[in-house]
Amino acid sequence: MAPSFGEMEPAEAESVYFNEYPPPKALPKHEALARAFVELHVEDKRRVVLVTSGGTTVPLETQTVRFIDNFSAGTRGATSAEYFLEQGYAVIFLHRQYSLLPYSRHYSHSTNCFLDFMDEAPPTDASADSDHGRIVVRSEYQDAMRDVLRKYRYAKQHNRLLLLPFTTVAEYMFELRSLAKIMQPIGANALFYLAAAVSDFFIPRSRMAEHKIQSSELPAHFQKDNSVGAEEIYTGENEEKPANSKKLVINLDPVPKFLHRLVDGWAPEGSMVVSFKLETDPSLLVYKAQTALQRYSHHLVIGNLLSTRKWEVVFISPDQPERWIRVPKSRRSKSISGVEDQVGLAEAMKGEKGPDTQTDLEEDGPKGWD
Helix, strand or coil, X not given: CCCCHHHCCHHHXXXXXXXXXXXXXXXXXXXXXXXXXXXXXXXXXXXXXXXXXXXXXXXXXXXXXXXXCCCCCCHHHHHHHHHHHHXXXXXXXXXXXXXXXXXXXXXXXXXXXXXXXXXXXXXCHHHCCCCCCCEEECHHHHHHHHHHHHHHHHHHHCCCEEEEEECEHHHHHHHHHHHHHHCHHHHHHEEEEECCECCCEECCHHHCECCCCCCCCCCHHHCCCCCCCHHHCCCCCCCCCCCCCCCCCCCCEECCCCHHHXXXXXXXXXXXXXXXXXXXXXXXHHHHHHHHHHHHCCCEEEEEEHHHCCCEEEEECCCCCCEEEECCHHHCCCCCCCCCCCCCXXXXXXXXXXXXXXXXXXXXXXXXCC
């Protein structure tokens, strides 16, 4: 039996994984754009951050109809990119296609439909007979929209923001590896801010069905000699055939942990690497974040719980106590539990930690994570 990715050396796992898939069709174009972007900012001695954002899909078929997805709208990545830009960074924004983007995120969410910000102006005297008035931004929204527009235009006009999309976990891995290597000339001015929700499991291409997996048995004249039905694919090696023919038992492999390769091989020497850890169990969050930091020897893990992710994070860094950062209650929005004033993990532990491990964001701090 072939060794699993977890049993391989990092370099071997990299070779096996990337040989499993063809490179994304858009990769050469993205590499050319990134190379020109990096060359420009190396010449200006500007700091460059690669921000990854959004979820990754795991296709179940080569011609994909069904896929497994990760929970992420890309809010944190898009918001963070704006703050990096304000601090003078050039930003390569590697994002899930159709996830939230810097600046446009303010008006692309379903609760903030951009049409609600617009009106049709009444016709002027010169066009009194016209049925087509000018489209204008409503007066109460103009200041906020002008501020966002100016920042967006500045970033685009000064070539500070490069947007590169991905969809699948394999596409994400190819893009991350290529971009990290392209960023080599940046050296210690490079930062990797890995906010994307990367799948922990995948289906090797060699085990994928080519066509849509059928939920019912096909007539004999549709069957090919090498056809594979739902009851025959993705099942565990020793599992019995499901009694219900419509069951689909999926056997997933762990995605290789390429953070080690990023830190020790792909990324420029002296660059900083920040990763994220999302958990649902409060008792595991700090432990899993500390374990990741020790395993991959990077610089910072930012941990958050699914239920309180909008207003509470913990920073785990080498040789430092854990540091909780919380949005003040007055600025908290509802969490996924729907409870506005839910007690977060940091608050629950307030009596157990020293005063220097608790930080409330100032009232004029980031507002985009709510």
